[in-house]
Amino acid sequence: MTENTEARRVRDILATVKPLAAEYYQLTGKPLGVTGEVAEYVAAELLGLELAPPRTKGYxxxxxxxxxxxRVQIKGRAYGEKANRSQRLGTIKRDAACDTVLLVLLDNLNLEPREMWEAPYSAVEARLAVPGSKSRDRGALGVPEFKKLAQRIWPAADTGF
Structure with a gap:
C-alpha cells in the first residue's frame, strides 16, 4: 500500500479502533467485528500486498x-492465552478466483499481529472437499487444521516467536 493521505487516514482509524475492539472483547467476550478489516490491513502493510477493491469476488x-x-484470500482471527483452541476461520470462498489463503492471527488483547500462515488455495479446497464435517461443508476450517496445510510466513521462523 502506498503511503498517501488515504492510507495514513486508514492507519489512524485502525489505531483508534483496535484498542476499542480489544476492550470490547475483554468486557463482553465477543468480537466487535473489525478483525477481518484489521487483518487485511496488517497483511498489506507487513507483506507488501495490494488490497483489492471492496467486494472483489474470491480474493x-x-x-x-x-x-x-x-490473488490472496485473507482470513483473520483474534486469539490469546485463554482462546478456544478449536477456533475456526471465517468461511473460505469456494470455487474462487484465488491462488492462496492467508491466515492472520491477531492478539485478542490489542489486535496486533502474532503470526501469519499461508496455504495454497488448491490444498485448502481439497481439505474442504473431504466428507464428514458440517464445518467443512460450510467452508470453515479450524485454525489447527489450517496450520497443517500452511506454512508460517510471518514472523520469520528464526525469531523464536
Missing amino acids: DAIRPTPAGPV
Missing part, C-alpha cells in the same frame, strides 16, 4: 511477483 489482496500477480 482480498494481490501479491505482485515477477511471475505475475498472486
Whole structure:
C-alpha cells in the first residue's frame, strides 16, 4: 500500500479502533467485528500486498511477483492465552478466483499481529472437499487444521516467536 493521505487516514482509524475492539472483547467476550478489516490491513502493510477493491469476488489482496500477480484470500482471527483452541476461520470462498489463503492471527488483547500462515488455495479446497464435517461443508476450517496445510510466513521462523 502506498503511503498517501488515504492510507495514513486508514492507519489512524485502525489505531483508534483496535484498542476499542480489544476492550470490547475483554468486557463482553465477543468480537466487535473489525478483525477481518484489521487483518487485511496488517497483511498489506507487513507483506507488501495490494488490497483489492471492496467486494472483489474470491480474493482480498494481490501479491505482485515477477511471475505475475498472486490473488490472496485473507482470513483473520483474534486469539490469546485463554482462546478456544478449536477456533475456526471465517468461511473460505469456494470455487474462487484465488491462488492462496492467508491466515492472520491477531492478539485478542490489542489486535496486533502474532503470526501469519499461508496455504495454497488448491490444498485448502481439497481439505474442504473431504466428507464428514458440517464445518467443512460450510467452508470453515479450524485454525489447527489450517496450520497443517500452511506454512508460517510471518514472523520469520528464526525469531523464536
